[in-house]
Amino acid sequence: MVVFTEADDDGNGTLSKTEFEKAVSTKNLLARLHGAGIDVSSASSLFDILDIDGSGTLDGNEFVEGVLRSRGNAQNKDLVALRCDVWRANLSVQEEIRQVSIYFEEPG
Incomplete structure (x- = not known):
């Protein structure tokens, strides 16, 4: 969590994509992530993978949790990315089903 706290420039308890990309560009965080076996060749895509709920x-x-799941070779990272994509797609489908259900429940 030290890495997270150091990267949280505004101290609000969350990292924006900008804060994350800035932190990943520093040698300190870069070395820590590499040491943990995390491929940081694309900070933007790594952020999107870690941002499971899509909140930005x-x-x-x-x-x-995302860093721990992303450890290892690129294949592991790809599987984590795929899992996140499936989870987000599932949420989207559930929302569509909810909206269609509401539409058919309305009178008239």
Whole structure:
């Protein structure tokens, strides 16, 4: 969590994409992520993978859990990205179903 706290420039308890990209460009965080086996060749796509709920920010849990899941070779990272994409697509489908249900329940 030290890495997360150091990257949180405004101290609001979350990381924006800008804060994350800035932090990843520093040698300190870059070395820590490489040491943990995280491929940071594309900070933007890594942020999107870690941002599971699609909020545009990372809270401490998303950051830690995402980093732990992303450790290892690119294949692991790709699987995590795929899992996140499926989860987001599922949420989108559920919302569409909810809207269609509401439409058919309305009178007239």
